[in-house]
Amino acid sequence: MIRAFILALLMPLAVQADTMRMAVTTSFNNSGLADVLLPAIEADTGLQVQLLVVGTGQALRLGAAGDVDAVLVHSRTAEEAFVAEGSGTHRREIMYNDFVVVGPVDDPAGASDAATAADALTRISETAAPFVSRGDDSGTHKAELRLWDSAGIAPEGDWYRPVGAGMGAALNTAAGMGAYVLSDRASWLNFGNKDGMAIAFQGDPVLFNQYAYLPVNPAKHDHVKAEAAARLEDWLVSPKAQALIDGYRIAGEQLFTFNAQR
Amino acid sequence: MVSALPLHLEAATLRRRGRVLVGPVDLSLDARDGGVTVVIGPNGSGKTSLLRMMHGLQRAEGQVRWALPADEARQRQAYVFQQPIVLRRSVLANLAFPLRLRGVPRPAAFAQAEEQAARFGLTGLLRQAAPSLSGGETQRLALARALITQPEILFADEPCAALDGSATREIEARLVEAAQSTRLVMATHDMGQARRIASEVVFLLHGKVHETGPAGAFFAGPKTEAAAAFLRGDIVE
Amino acid sequence: MDDLIAGLAAAFRLIVTADPELIEISIRSLQVTLTAVAIGCLLGLPLGAWLAVRRFRWRRGVIATLNALIGLPPVVVGLVVYLMLSRSGPFGVLGLLFTPTAMIIAQVIIVTPLVASIAHQAMRELWAEYHDLLISMNATKTQRILTLLIDGRRALLLAALAGFGRAIGEVGAIMIVGGNIDGATRVLTTAIALETGRGDFALALGLGIVLIVLSLLISGASHWAMRTERQGRW
Numbered sequence: 036m037i038r039a040f041i042l043a044l045l046m047p048l049a050v051q052a053d054t055m056r057m058a059v060t061t062s063f064n065n066s067g068l069a070d071v072l073l074p075a076i077e078a079d080t081g082l083q084v085q086l087l088v089v090g091t092g093q094a095l096r097l098g099a100a101g102d103v104d105a106v107l108v109h110s111r112t113a114e115e116a117f118v119a120e121g122s123g124t125h126r127r128e129i130m131y132n133d134f135v136v137v138g139p140v141d142d143p144a145g146a147s148d149a150a151t152a153a154d155a156l157t158r159i160s161e162t163a164a165p166f167v168s169r170g171d172d173s174g175t176h177k178a179e180l181r182l183w184d185s186a187g188i189a190p191e192g193d194w195y196r197p198v199g200a201g202m203g204a205a206l207n208t209a210a211g212m213g214a215y216v217l218s219d220r221a222s223w224l225n226f227g228n229k230d231g232m233a234i235a236f237q238g239d240p241v242l243f244n245q246y247a248y249l250p251v252n253p254a255k256h257d258h259v260k261a262e263a264a265a266r267l268e269d270w271l272v273s274p275k276a277q278a279l280i281d282g283y284r285i286a287g288e289q290l291f292t293f294n295a296q297r
Numbered sequence: 298m299v300s301a302l303p304l305h306l307e308a309a310t311l312r313r314r315g316r317v318l319v320g321p322v323d324l325s326l327d328a329r330d331g332g333v334t335v336v337i338g339p340n341g342s343g344k345t346s347l348l349r350m351m352h353g354l355q356r357a358e359g360q361v362r363w364a365l366p367a368d369e370a371r372q373r374q375a376y377v378f379q380q381p382i383v384l385r386r387s388v389l390a391n392l393a394f395p396l397r398l399r400g401v402p403r404p405a406a407f408a409q410a411e412e413q414a415a416r417f418g419l420t421g422l423l424r425q426a427a428p429s430l431s432g433g434e435t436q437r438l439a440l441a442r443a444l445i446t447q448p449e450i451l452f453a454d455e456p457c458a459a460l461d462g463s464a465t466r467e468i469e470a471r472l473v474e475a476a477q478s479t480r481l482v483m484a485t486h487d488m489g490q491a492r493r494i495a496s497e498v499v500f501l502l503h504g505k506v507h508e509t510g511p512a513g514a515f516f517a518g519p520k521t522e523a524a525a526a527f528l529r530g531d532i533v534e
Numbered sequence: 535m536d537d538l539i540a541g542l543a544a545a546f547r548l549i550v551t552a553d554p555e556l557i558e559i560s561i562r563s564l565q566v567t568l569t570a571v572a573i574g575c576l577l578g579l580p581l582g583a584w585l586a587v588r589r590f591r592w593r594r595g596v597i598a599t600l601n602a603l604i605g606l607p608p609v610v611v612g613l614v615v616y617l618m619l620s621r622s623g624p625f626g627v628l629g630l631l632f633t634p635t636a637m638i639i640a641q642v643i644i645v646t647p648l649v650a651s652i653a654h655q656a657m658r659e660l661w662a663e664y665h666d667l668l669i670s671m672n673a674t675k676t677q678r679i680l681t682l683l684i685d686g687r688r689a690l691l692l693a694a695l696a697g698f699g700r701a702i703g704e705v706g707a708i709m710i711v712g713g714n715i716d717g718a719t720r721v722l723t724t725a726i727a728l729e730t731g732r733g734d735f736a737l738a739l740g741l742g743i744v745l746i747v748l749s750l751l752i753s754g755a756s757h758w759a760m761r762t763e764r765q766g767r768w
C-alpha cells in the first residue's frame with residue numbers, strides 16, 4: 036500500500052511533449068471534428084493540442100487570463116472585443132456551421148412551416164410551446180438571443196426555460212420536456228438521445244455560425260506559446276485542413292464549411 | 298551513582314475542581330534499597346491519588362521534590378496502574394515498548410522482552426494480543442513491563458486486586474524479588490500482604506496521612522484509634 | 535431501462551477489450567486520487583492525532599474549523615484553486631492550472647479535513663486510554679503521537695478510505711482546475727460528465743460502472759488487509 040503510494044507520487048503525471056492549450060466551445064468539441072483534426076495536427080506539425088472545452092464566455096476569459104495559448108470560438112462581437120482589448124493578436128475566420136431549431140417530432144408550434152428563423156420563433160412563442168434556452172452566455176445562447184431580438188420578441192413566461200447548461204445537457208432537458216431548443220447542427224447530429232425529437236427548422240442564413248481562431252497575445256502574457264499558436268494557425272488554414280473540415284460527415288451530412296482566407 | 302531519591306513531599310496537595318483529593322501531605326521516601334512502603338486506607342481515602350501525585354501524573358500544589366530534575370527522575374520511575382493499561386499490541390511489543398521509548402534498538406529490546414517474559418511466565422503468550430489477556434495475565438504483563446527498565450522506584454497501585462490466591466502469591470513473589478534493587482511504593486487492601494512485605498506503612502484517611510511509621514511497630518500497636526479499628530477490619534468513618 | 539442495459543453492455547465491452555483510453559483514464563484517476571489521499575493522510579493523520587494529544591488555546595476553534603471544512607462544497611474549492619493557479623492569479627507563474635498537479639492540490643484540500651477529523655475522533659478515544667501510561671513512561675510528544683498513529687492504524691485506514699471515497703467520486707473541483715483535457719487531465723468522473731453532456735448515456739454508464747468497481751476493489755483490498763492484520767500479530 037505504502038509502496039504504491041510512493042510510486043504514484045514519484046511517477047511523472049504528464050508527459051511534456053510539444054504541447055499547447057486551446058480553449059474551444061462545447062459545440063465544436065461535441066461535433067467530433069476535433070477527434071479528426073487533432074491527430075492530423077500532431078502528425079503534420081508535431082503539436083499536441085490540449086483542448087479545454089468550455090462556453091464561449093469562459094473560453095475568451097481563459098485567453099484573457101493567459102491560461103490558454105489560443106481560442107477557437109464563434110461569437111463575432113465578443114471576439115472583436117477580445118482583440119480590441121489586446122488579449123488576442125488577431126482574429127482569423129476558419130469555417131462555419133449552422134444552427135437548427137430542434138423540437139418534438141409532432142411539432143405542436145408548426146415551426147417547420149415557417150419561412151424564416153424569426154417566423155419559427157414567433158410561432159413557438161405564440162403557441163407558448165416550451166422552449167429550452169442554454170442560458171449560459173455561450174455563443175449559441177447569444178445567437179439565440181439575437182434571433183429573438185430580430186423577431187421582436189422578449190422571451191418570457193413559463194414556456195421559456197433557461198437551463199444554464201451546455202449543449203448536451205440542454206438537449207437532454209428539451210428531450211425530457213418535449214421542448215424546442217436551438218442547437219448547432221453538430222451537437223444535434225452527435226446527440227445520442229434523439230428519441231421523439233427532430234429538426235423543426237433549418238436553412239435560414241441568419242443561422243450560420245462563424246468559427247474564428249484567436250491566438251492569445253504574447254505581449255500580454257510572455258509565457259504564451261506564440262510560436263506553437265502560429266504553427267497551428269498555418270495548419271488550420273491549409274488545404275489539408277480544408278479537406279478534412281469539408282469532408283467531415285455525420286450520418287452522411289456535411290457539418291462544417293471551410294471559409295478561411297489564405 | 299546519582300539517585301532520584303530521596304523524595305520529599307511538603308504540604309503536597311492534589312485538587313480537582315476545588316475539591317481536595319489528597320493532602321496536604323508531608324512525607325519523605327529515602328533511598329534505602331529493599332524498602333517497601335505500603336499505602337493502606339479505606340476505599341476513597343486517597344491512595345491512588347497519593348501515588349499519582351508522587352509520580353507526577355497530576356500537577357500538585359506544594360512541593361513534590363525529587364533529588365533530580367523532574368524529567369530525569371521520571372525516567373527512573375515506573376508505575377503499575379490500578380486498572381492496568383496495555384497497548385493494543387502483542388504481549389512482546391508491550392514488554393519491549395518502554396525500552397523502545399528509550400531508544401533501545403528493536404532486536405535488543407525484543408530480546409530483553411523475551412527474557413523478561415520468561416521471568417514472569419509469559420513466554421507462551423508472547424504473540425498474543427495484549428487486550429485479550431485474562432485479568433491475572435494482564436496484571437503480570439503490567440508488572441513485567443514496568444520492571445523491564447529496572448526502575449529505581451516502582452509505584453504499584455493494588456497490583457493484586459481481583460486476583461485469586463495463587464496469582465496473588467506469584468505477583469507478590471515478583472514484587473519482593475524486585476524490591477531487592479527497587480524502592481517499592483504499593484497501595485493495597487490486603488492486610489495479610491501488607492504485613493508480609495511492608496517495611497514502612499502510610500495509613501491514609503479522608504485524604505490525609507493519618508498515621509505513618511515502620512511496619513513492625515505499626516502492625517504491633519497502631520498509635521491511632523482509627524488505624525487500630527482499620528486493622529481489626531472494622532468500618533472506619 | 536434500455537439505457538441501463540446498453541450501459542452495462544458498453545462497460546462490459548470496454549473492460550473485456552481492455553480499451554486503451556479507458557485504462558489510461560482509470561490509471562490517471564487512481565494516480566491523482568491516491569496521490570491526493572496520500573498527501574492528505576500525511577497532513578491529516580498527524581494533525582488529527584496532534585489535536586487529540588495537545589491542549590492549546592485555539593484547539594476548539596481548529597476542530598470546529600476542520601469540521602466546517604468537511605462541508606466545503608468541492609466546486610468552491612475548485613473555483614478558489616482555479617483563481618489561485620490561473621496565470622493572472624497569485625500562483626500563476628507556476629503554470630499549474632489544467633495539470634494533474636492542480637487536480638491533486640484541489641483534492642488534497644477537499645480530503646485533508648475529512649481525514650484529519652476522522653483521525654481526531656479515533657485518536658481522542660485511544661488517547662484517553664493511553665494517556666496515563668504514556669505520561670508515566672515519559673514518552674516525548676513525538677513518541678506519543680507515533681504510538682497513537684501506530685496503534686490506531688485501523689481507524690486511520692478507515693479515515694484514509696473515507697478520503698479515497700470522497701476523492702475518487704469527486705467531479706466539481708477537478709473539472710474546474712483540471713479542465714478535463716483529453717489525454718492530460720481527463721479522469722473517470724469528468725469523462726462521465728462529458729459523455730452525459732453528449733447524451734451518450736451508454737458510455738457514461740459504462741465508465742460509471744468501472745468507477746464503482748474500482749472503488750469497491752480498493753475498499754475490499756483495504757478491508758482484506760485489515761482482517762489479515764487482525765488475525766496476525768497486531
Ligand SMILES: Nc1ncnc2c1ncn2[C@@H]1O[C@H](COP(=O)(O)OP(=O)(O)OP(=O)(O)O)[C@@H](O)[C@H]1O
Binds near residue numbers: 313340
Ligand atoms: N479525577 C478525579 N476527579 C474527581 N474526583 C476524583 C478524581 N480522582 C479521584 N477522585 C476522588 O478522590 C477520592 C480519592 O480517590 P482515590 O482513587 O485516590 O482513592 P483510593 O484510596 O485509591 O480508593 P480505592 O481503594 O477505591 O482505590 C475519591 O473520593 C475519588 O472519588
Ligand SMILES: [Mg+2]
Binds near residue numbers: 344454
Ligand atoms: Mg485506588
